[in-house]
Amino acid sequence: GEDYYETDISLEELIDIVFEDLELPFWERKKFRQIESKRLSKRKGFRSKGIRPRLDxxxxxxxxxxxxxxxxxxxxxxxxxxxxxxxxxxxxxxxxxxxxxxxxKYHHLTEDVKFESNAVVICIMDTSGSMDTVKKYLARSFYFLLYQFVNQRYQNTELVFIAHHTEAREVDEDEFFHKGESGGTFVSSGYRKALDIIAERYHPALWNIYAFHTSDGDNFPSDNDAALEAVRELCDVCNLFGYGEIKPSGSWDYGGTLYQLFNQIDAENFCMVKIVQKEDLWPSFRKLIEVDKTEDAEAV
Known part of the structure; x- marks a missing residue:
């Protein structure tokens, strides 16, 4: 047989490779709130001495x-x-x-110092009764990608988690990814909660603000106008507002969906995707994160 050599990489290195060419879109330098970020992640050659985790x-x-x-x-x-x-x-x-x-041979790492502007990523998830197990799995999987991306690429970025049905509330990370709820859906409640948090803690002049919402698209018709208005307000204060509609094959539609409603939004920093199955998660995630690159390519 033929001789071959195997090598392995850590989970952290794999995540870094997956996300290395991605950046949060429409990033702006907030000169009044830049923070010095230090990371031992800048590789600078190799040495014959080192610790075992850095062995190449x-x-x-x-x-x-x-x-x-x-x-x-x-x-x-x-x-x-x-x-x-x-x-x-x-x-x-x-x-x-x-x-x-x-x-x-060991990797030689030096301290990589750079200045980063403040940023906040707001994760809004529909936890109403219509979000069954499959839909919640897809929604949480999307946010898992987003969570890993933000933590790996941005040191000074805060994460805010909002869960909503007819009412919305800010929750911690563990509750967001594990706890389910029931009831009807007033999507505007989640958006209003995000707007309140932005007004209280994240002034747009000082922060890069990104908001993402996942839902199965079902909403009480009486709330549609309020939801549409709230989306426009979020687009006014956010660098990007992304909406992901979770529609597994065979799921029931209760009339029109938010995806159809939000087609009225023409803001350049608003982007929508549809997630039907788990294979859609990565391309949908990339579409949202690379929305500014897509627009530049279309302009050319």
Whole structure:
């Protein structure tokens, strides 16, 4: 068979690779509220000494291969005959060639210091009775992507969680991702709660504000006008307002949906996606995050 070498990466490194080309759209520098951000994440070469979590297994394996090849020339053959490079045999009778301390290569990290503007991401989720188990799974999976993205890419970004049915309230992270509720739906209650929080804690002149809402699109008709007006107000104060409609295959429509209603919104910082199945989560997430790039491409 053929020889091959395996390497592995940590979950944190994998998340970094997945999100490395993504940024929050319509970002603005808020010069009055910039914060110094320090992270040991800027790689600057390699060293032969370091801690085990920073070991670069691929480069270490290559160093071992080069050293092994260096022992196969005429001089090394003579040395081997004299026993200088003999390492013994393994269980299958093949000559062992173990790793040496000189093979080990470690990532050298330096402190990456940069100034970041304040930002807040507001997560609004419909938790009414029409949001069944599948819909809640898709909604929470979307917010899990968003949560990982924000935590990985932005050190000074705050997260706000809002759950709503006919009434809305701010909840903590654990309750947002795990607790379910019931009842009817007044979508405007979630939007009004977000607007109240922005007015109290996050002035648009000082903060980059991003709001995201997931729902199955069902809403009491009497609340539609209020919801539409609240969306327009959110677009006025947010860098981006993104709406994701959760509609698994076979789910029942109770008349018109919010997706149809929100087609009236023509703000450039408003974007909608439909999530039908789990395979839609990643492309929908990217569409929302890259909305400013999409508009630039269309303009060209």
């Amino acid at each position: 297994k691929k480069r270490t394996a290559k160093a071992r291969i080069r050293r092994k090849h260096a022992t196969t020339g005429p001089r090394s053959n003579r040395a081997t005959e004299n026993g200088a490079f003999r390492h013994g045999l393994n269980e299958s009778g093949e000559e062992r060639f173990p790793f040496h301390d000189d093979d080990l």
